[in-house]
Amino acid sequence: xxxxxxxLLVCVLLLSVILSSMxxxxxxxxxxxxxxxxxxxxxxxxxxxxxxNTADVRQRYSIFSFAQGWNVDPSPLKDKIIxxxxxxxxxxxxxxxxxxxxxxxxYFIPLSVESDLGVKESLPLKVYLAPESPxxxxxxxxxxxxxxxxxxxxxxxxxxxxxxNKNPLHLGNMTLRLQSEMPExxxxxxxxxxxxxxxxIELSVLPNEYQQPKEYSLFFVFERKGQTVKVLEKxxxxxxxxxxxxxxxxxxxxxxxxxxxxxxxxxGNVLNTQEVKYPTTLWNSLFTQxxxxxxxxxxxxxxxxxLTLAPGESVVxxxxxxxxxxxxVLIFVGVAALFYWFVQPxxxxxxxxxxxxxxxxxxxxxxxxxxxLENVSSTPLKEVTVTDLVPAIxxxxxxxxxxxLRPKEIVHTKHGTKVTWSLVELDAHEHRIITYKVRAKLxxxxxxxxxxxxxxxxxxxxxxxxxxxxxFRIGVE
Numbered sequence: 138x139x140x141x142x143x144x145l146l147v148c149v150l151l152l153s154v155i156l157s158s159m160x161x162x163x164x165x166x167x168x169x170x171x172x173x174x175x176x177x178x179x180x181x182x183x184x185x186x187x188x189x190n191t192a193d194v195r196q197r198y199s200i201f202s203f204a205q206g207w208n209v210d211p212s213p214l215k216d217k218i219i220x221x222x223x224x225x226x227x228x229x230x231x232x233x234x235x236x237x238x239x240x241x242x243x244y245f246i247p248l249s250v251e252s253d254l255g256v257k258e259s260l261p262l263k264v265y266l267a268p269e270s271p272x273x274x275x276x277x278x279x280x281x282x283x284x285x286x287x288x289x290x291x292x293x294x295x296x297x298x299x300x301x302n303k304n305p306l307h308l309g310n311m312t313l314r315l316q317s318e319m320p321e322x323x324x325x326x327x328x329x330x331x332x333x334x335x336x337x338i339e340l341s342v343l344p345n346e347y348q349q350p351k352e353y354s355l356f357f358v359f360e361r362k363g364q365t366v367k368v369l370e371k372x373x374x375x376x377x378x379x380x381x382x383x384x385x386x387x388x389x390x391x392x393x394x395x396x397x398x399x400x401x402x403x404x405g406n407v408l409n410t411q412e413v414k415y416p417t418t419l420w421n422s423l424f425t426q427x428x429x430x431x432x433x434x435x436x437x438x439x440x441x442x443x444l445t446l447a448p449g450e451s452v453v454x455x456x457x458x459x460x461x462x463x464x465x466v467l468i469f470v471g472v473a474a475l476f477y478w479f480v481q482p483x484x485x486x487x488x489x490x491x492x493x494x495x496x497x498x499x500x501x502x503x504x505x506x507x508x509x510l511e512n513v514s515s516t517p518l519k520e521v522t523v524t525d526l527v528p529a530i531x532x533x534x535x536x537x538x539x540x541x542l543r544p545k546e547i548v549h550t551k552h553g554t555k556v557t558w559s560l561v562e563l564d565a566h567e568h569r570i571i572t573y574k575v576r577a578k579l580x581x582x583x584x585x586x587x588x589x590x591x592x593x594x595x596x597x598x599x600x601x602x603x604x605x606x607x608x609f610r611i612g613v614e
Contacts, residue, residue: 165191167188170184171184211232233246283298286373288374288376300336398454402451484511504611522558524592524593
């Protein structure tokens, strides 16, 4: 019975203590804010302690710390003890500074707050203690690279570097040097990396569009005060670019002559052989001068060349579309027509002959010769004279057919008999027929040739024109 009473009494006392603690805790709210907690031994860390009296009565609070080797004081010092009315809130500035020699690191400084109502609160304040002289630390950097392993020469390359300073040493004025076989990737910049901090650096590089396709190494070198801190190697590959040759067309026209200059450029980064084409027309191709060949595809005609170009190499192809040739041909035809019109006689003389009487065994004995005289011009011709020479083997008969023109004279020469007719005028487009007969002195066997007849006419003041007839052969083979 006595043991049970004692146990009950202990439980009642313990419950009273717990309830008392809960009541006391509920009479105040105490929190802290960090203003500055990264310091050197000669600097002060700064914190805010916020005290809120939630009780219904006035409370007095005491602020103190028993941390060894640290000076922990409110600022001002009078805030070591503060009185707060019911519901009142007060903020205390607390300064912390080491008084002993501590190694750089992270320290938790306990700060106690007690009230006269029995409230007790302990606040652990975190302080980062950096060395007064940071040269005792070796720089330690964690670096990672984010970039595409495949590089397309025509496209900009984006490079992201993620840096992390792994110790309290402040890395200011640190040089980042990017090195590579590719000249465009050789860059240098100054970066600043505070202690225990992270930083992201972005670079953009435009490669040479004709960069040889193969694998390259990029080196990211970090240097500080002439000392290499970190070297990171990154393997990348430049891909092969094979594209149609680019063409730049220049044209100049000078009086029916078009000069073309085509500049073809290999925009890829490998040696390339291509058939290059330039559109043309069938008409233009007839007058094109140059080394191009002509081909047709899908109803379109092209001038074509076979070219082999190295990366970035250009070649100029020239050709000329020369319509002057057509002009020269037209001029020549016109001049020829004009010359023909100018030299063509205005009168036409045609000679024909038929056998009117044959001898024994198919020989020729009498021949009728006809001369057709025609003025083909649109103007009359004056003083027209027709002369025909008859070979000496035949004689001219004096008798004339009805309606024919009588000869002006008949003259015997050593080459034969010359018969002449004379007309005072031959009207425009007038057609006259002259006939006469010749008789062979001996029967003619075989073919008999009649020489050309000639017509003369006036062409103006003291000028004479002349035209000839055709040759004529008559006889039996």
